[in-house]
Amino acid sequence: MSPKGKIRIDKALCKGCGYCVDTCPLGVIVMRRHFNSQGYFPAGVGHPEKCTGCTMCARVCPEIAITVYRENGTGPCALRKRG
DSSP, X not given: OOOOEEEEEOTTTXXXXXXXHHHOTTOOEEEOSSOOXXXXXXXXXXXXXXXXXXXXXXXXXXXXXXXXXXXXXXXXXXXXXXX
């Protein structure tokens, strides 16, 4: 069974560089079509069911706008912060 993860992207911090989209090996992240409060098109979670919590997206984010959570084995909602 593959690990389960979850990411949160702070849309206010995201400047739409696209590094996370290019880096995610499973295509979890997509670029949104609506501006954020700073006037950028932010990244968003497009396919959350694919996330394994690998943290690659958070590692490449220059704005530190991505938080990664990974399942810790005690239940489907028991996620711990990673990154």
